Amino acid sequence: MIRDVFFETMPREDLAALQLRRLKAVVERVYHLVPFYRRRMDELKFKPEHLRTLDDLRLLPFTTKQDLRDNYPFDMFAVPMDQVVRIHASSGTTGKPTPVAYTQRDLDNWAELMARTLAAAGVHRGDIVHNAYGYGLFTGGLGFHYGAERLGAAVIPVSGGQTRRQVMLLQDFSPTVLTCTPSFALYVAEVAQEMGVDFKNLKLRVGVFGAEPWTQAMRDEIENRLNLDAMDIYGLSEIIGPGVSVECIEAKKGLHLFEDHFLPEIVDPATLQPLPPGETGELVITTITKEAMPLLRYRTRDITSLNCAPCACGRTIARMSRLQGRSDDMLIIRGVNVFPSQIEAVLMETPGVAPHYQLIVDREGQLDTLEVQVEVDEAAFSDEVKQLQALAQNLQKQIKDYLTVSVKVKLVEPRTIPRSEGKAKRVIDRRQLLEEKP
Amino acid sequence: MKVEQISVFLENKAGRLAEVTRILGEAGINIRALSLADTTDFGILRLIVDQYDRAREVLKAQSFTVGKTEVVAVEVPDRPGGLASVLQVLAKAGVNVEYMYAFVQHSGKNAVIIFRFDNLEDAISILQKEGVHIYKGEEVYRL
Numbered sequence: 216m217i218r219d220v221f222f223e224t225m226p227r228e229d230l231a232a233l234q235l236r237r238l239k240a241v242v243e244r245v246y247h248l249v250p251f252y253r254r255r256m257d258e259l260k261f262k263p264e265h266l267r268t269l270d271d272l273r274l275l276p277f278t279t280k281q282d283l284r285d286n287y288p289f290d291m292f293a294v295p296m297d298q299v300v301r302i303h304a305s306s307g308t309t310g311k312p313t314p315v316a317y318t319q320r321d322l323d324n325w326a327e328l329m330a331r332t333l334a335a336a337g338v339h340r341g342d343i344v345h346n347a348y349g350y351g352l353f354t355g356g357l358g359f360h361y362g363a364e365r366l367g368a369a370v371i372p373v374s375g376g377q378t379r380r381q382v383m384l385l386q387d388f389s390p391t392v393l394t395c396t397p398s399f400a401l402y403v404a405e406v407a408q409e410m411g412v413d414f415k416n417l418k419l420r421v422g423v424f425g426a427e428p429w430t431q432a433m434r435d436e437i438e439n440r441l442n443l444d445a446m447d448i449y450g451l452s453e454i455i456g457p458g459v460s461v462e463c464i465e466a467k468k469g470l471h472l473f474e475d476h477f478l479p480e481i482v483d484p485a486t487l488q489p490l491p492p493g494e495t496g497e498l499v500i501t502t503i504t505k506e507a508m509p510l511l512r513y514r515t516r517d518i519t520s521l522n523c524a525p526c527a528c529g530r531t532i533a534r535m536s537r538l539q540g541r542s543d544d545m546l547i548i549r550g551v552n553v554f555p556s557q558i559e560a561v562l563m564e565t566p567g568v569a570p571h572y573q574l575i576v577d578r579e580g581q582l583d584t585l586e587v588q589v590e591v592d593e594a595a596f597s598d599e600v601k602q603l604q605a606l607a608q609n610l611q612k613q614i615k616d617y618l619t620v621s622v623k624v625k626l627v628e629p630r631t632i633p634r635s636e637g638k639a640k641r642v643i644d645r646r647q648l649l650e651e652k653p
Numbered sequence: 654m655k656v657e658q659i660s661v662f663l664e665n666k667a668g669r670l671a672e673v674t675r676i677l678g679e680a681g682i683n684i685r686a687l688s689l690a691d692t693t694d695f696g697i698l699r700l701i702v703d704q705y706d707r708a709r710e711v712l713k714a715q716s717f718t719v720g721k722t723e724v725v726a727v728e729v730p731d732r733p734g735g736l737a738s739v740l741q742v743l744a745k746a747g748v749n750v751e752y753m754y755a756f757v758q759h760s761g762k763n764a765v766i767i768f769r770f771d772n773l774e775d776a777i778s779i780l781q782k783e784g785v786h787i788y789k790g791e792e793v794y795r796l
Binding site: 591593596597598599603604625626627628629631 | 658660662663664690694695697699718719751752769
């Protein structure tokens, strides 16, 4: 159902007027409060008063993950620390996380957006939500937690891991809603099957799945095996966390993006020129209500398209298509963002390991696997098996400490990893997560 | 008193061992002894050859990772308990054997065993003190 009829079904011209008003306010604020944006706007000879229409958005500077890294840890904040009440972080591209901040009002907005998200997915007061997103620095756990409470549903804050225990809770506490990554949902189904638990005897009705790309085929499988409606959500910590967009249970056709808080654009990732409505390109988001860390034209690197036609559910806000890929080399392994450069950084710090590596991503059963193939050169080579095994284990441990993801390190002969002219083929993804283009 | 052993890193894939022996064969290098240690992912081929430097050169030219290790070639009486008597000497002296493997052919009526020790010098002097015969490198390459 629609939680906020006023904002979610607003006529598009009224929405545009609201967006322009909010955009002007945020541009004014960051120009005066965030030195980074002041510099960028000065470089472009842009002054806040140049912003007259929504089309003038294209005059504003972009923000990239690299910009956030350059301003590590807190230089992107637009409020003093005594206004910040929460800090989360996402994984960075080379090991340092990217922190994000919230004022009390940001947290209120976030909880409200997550309540809208859950309502759109078919969740309501009286539901019991089994929340298996990770709690901690990652925005998934707490984002869903406060959204479900705001909606008036009962939350079980299970967090990740201990799958057999989770299956027990699914039986004993009879939750009606499951929230986790889609691959974890399928893993739970597998473990439940091993334990002899039939989902037809459980009360689960809706699953709200996100934090990693998944296909329509995976949705069909989850719906069949878990006997529920599997709903797709989208969000990223830099923007707010989960709560940026969600499918509606009525249509399940595209993810409604909450445009009263987030101003979306689709740009060509090569030229950065905005693309006409309906075209597929990189999603760029400007936050227009965030206080602690507003971002102008943040390049999400996610490839999608936008549809502004009204939906069968009655919402007028734009719908994103299911994600179609990335415009950078980020991988999502069991819900954790992994950049090849992070693994490279670990390898570079290890003496005797050649900088030639290749990442093989696959899916065993329902879980993503990441194999790191490393060439053994003479400095690292030993004629004793235990030494080489210790080398591989040490690398595995370091990568795990750095990325929080378990990988398998495989030592390979020199020159087995293909060298190509120009860009090296660092990643082989065998999961086929993205739909074939028609 | 030490023998130079060449070791080669091999991935566990069909044809790699054949490739190494082919390269050595084409270069006219004779393999005197060998052992293969393997795990699920990789193997380490250890070889005693008649021309160490040449073997290293041709394998490196084909991008193999090669290493050099010093090992000891010990003459062991070819009779029941022969190897045990040598190992007992080492055990008593607290010398640890990292690995060992047998030579392809005999030297007279005795067997030749290749040993890798954690402490090579100690092992050599202990064995010599006990009257165990150790081959010189040149002897081994020509056996």
